[in-house]
Amino acid sequence: MYQEIREQIQAISVPASSTIREVMQAIDRGALGLALLVDAENNAFVGLATDGDIRRALLAGLGLESSVAGVPRPVPQTAPAGTPSESLSEMFSAPVRIIPLLDEQSRVVDLAIMDRRMRLPVAEPSFGEKELKYTAECVLTGWVSSAGPFVTRFEEMFAEFCGAKHAIAASNGTTALHLAMLALGIGPGDEVIVPTLTFIATANAVTYTGARPVFVDSEPETWNIDPAQIERAITPKTRAIIPVHLYGHPANMAAILDIAQRYGLFVVEDAAEAHGARYQNRIVGNLGDIGIFSFYGNKIITTGEGGMLVTDRTDLAERIRILRDHGMSPERRYWHTHLGYNYRMTNIQAALGVAQMERIDAILAAKRQLARTYGAGLAGVTGLSLPPAAAWADNVYWLYSIQVQPERFGMRRDDLMAALQAMQIETRPLFPPVHQQPIYATGQRLPVAEALSQNGLSLPSSAALSPADIARIISAIRTLAGSAPTQIQ
Ligand SMILES: Cc1ncc(COP(=O)(O)O)c(C=O)c1O
Incomplete structure (x- = not known):
């Protein structure tokens, strides 16, 4: 342990005369968000530079080759080695971590680190030096709006990632879904089949067009829309199906595509939570007519807010680009052939996106590893079931989500969540089914989704979680499982 700290200190220590580039490299090596500036002669501590200090300096116009000596930095807090932890705790504050x-x-000789891992969030972004570099480039060059090279680069990278002919960036996943509906000509009088167990945006995008979302129950094995029940929901008004790859597990696409083909329906994949997931070894998002993705801050990769549509159909891609940009004719500026929207992504968002695409394989690998660790640690806990994993599916575990059987586990889902919260482990309940939401309440009963929603919770799932973090969560759940059963009514 001591060795580890020493190595970490060495990795983030640079001479006080270093350039900003060298300091950023040191920050990146340590992944602690700061570098230590030391006297080159005797290694004595001179100061520290946080990534925030560097960001502000770059924004103020300093370059990568400027000396860090010119970067304004607050006076750092230090303490003598051996300071008792209670005294150190009092020194921590929001900026001093x-x-x-x-x-x-x-x-x-040591670093007192405010245990940010005391609280384990459900999801947090995974950022590095590139995100800072590319977004700084936007600011420094002035290309901050939707014109700018990163948008095209991000679209090209994403199209290649999905094996799609076209990728069109949007301002978020919801606007991407809305654009998909509009591009397919869906509107008043139409019906679109959606799973009830999803985030509300899937249904809302249908409603925005004047069409009606029709809710279908989940299949217990995958938690996704049950193909066997889709057919019963089809009417002469049905135009499309939106399967959702919930929490990163693909929907049963062969069955859905087969129904769509037989009834002449469009398929729009809502892959907002499933970047890189595979159905029968084919990446999701490009299996139907259009696929959409979200890059919200808690998603597998993020652009802050952001979305993407992918399609192989050039006619749809062209229509989407027009609708995304105020319905403006590509041939004539300020000439509006359609009622369009401003649903464009900014160059700053796309700069983040490009940096995130450069590391998406590592993020996905970390998430798969996280699932293996959770799986090994939670297997055999009575009354818990692990996330779905169909034989044909490659789940990317956007959120590692489990089910509690209250009688067998000895605790209700909400009590387990509260107990974990008290241990600083954040969890999320599964989405409440959309057919029960106040704006859609239909009086329908969709029992599989209702039960999944009632008993399901998502555990911390960030790619950045360490094995020790996951071990702590597993141990907390195992301890609670073994504790005296609470009263179940
Ligand atoms: C299944 C699903 N669809 C759509 C969205 C909408 O994406 P956004 O938040 O980027 O608008 C989200 C997530 O937020 C989602 O989880």
Whole structure:
């Protein structure tokens, strides 16, 4: 342990005369968000530079080759090695999360790190140096709106990732879904079949067009829309099906595509939560007519807010681009052939997107590893079932979500969530089914989705979680499972 800290300190220590580039490299090596500036002669602590200090300096016009000495930095908090932890706790505040501990020669011998891992969030972005570099480039060049090279680059990278002919960036996943509906000509009088167990945006995008979402229950094995029940929901007004790859597990696409073909329906995949997931070894998003993705802050990759549509159909791609940009004719500026929208993505969002695409394989690998660790640690806990994993599916575990059988586990889902919260482990309930939401309440009963929603919760699932973090969560759940059963009515 001591060795690890020493190596970490070494990795993030640079001479106080270093350039901003060298400091950023040190920050990146340590992944602690700061670098230690030391005297090149005797290694004595001189100061520290956080990634926030560097970001502000770049925004103020300093370049990567400028000396870090010119970067305005607040006076750092330090403490002598051996300071009791209670005293250190009092020194932490929102901006002070790491306190270098110094020996008598002022050398950093330890770091007091405010245990941000005390609280384990359900999802958080995974950022590095590139995100900072590319977004800074937008600011420094002034290309901050939707014109700019990163948008096209992001679209091209994403199209290639999905094996699609076209990718069109949008301002978020919901606007991407709305554009998909509009491009397919869906409107008043039409019906679109959606799973009830999804985030509300899937249904809302249908409603925005004047069409009506028709809710279908989940299949227990995948939690996704039950193909066997889709057919019963089809009427002469049905125009499309929107399967959702919930929490990163693909929907049963062969069955859905078969129904769509037989009834002449469009298929729009809502892959907002499933970047990189595979159905029968084919990446999701490009299996139907259009696929959409979300890059909200908690998603597998993020652009802050952001969305993407993918399609192989050039006619649809062209229509989407026009609708995304105020319905403006591509041939004539300020000439509006359709009622369009401003649903464009900005160059700054896309800059984040490009940086995230450069690391998406690592993020997906981390999520698969996280699922293996959870799976091994939670297997055999009575009254818990692990996330779906159909034989034909490659789940990307946007959120690692489990089901509690209250009688067998000895605790209701909400009590388990509250107990974990008290241990600083954040969880989320599964989405409430859309057919029960106040704006859609239909009086319908869709029992599989209702039960899944009532008993399901998502555990912390960030790619950045360490094995120790996951071990802590597993151990907390195992301890609670073994504790005295609560009263179940
Ligand atoms: C299944 C699903 N569809 C659509 C969306 C909408 O995406 P956004 O939040 O980017 O608008 C989300 C997520 O937020 C989602 O989870």
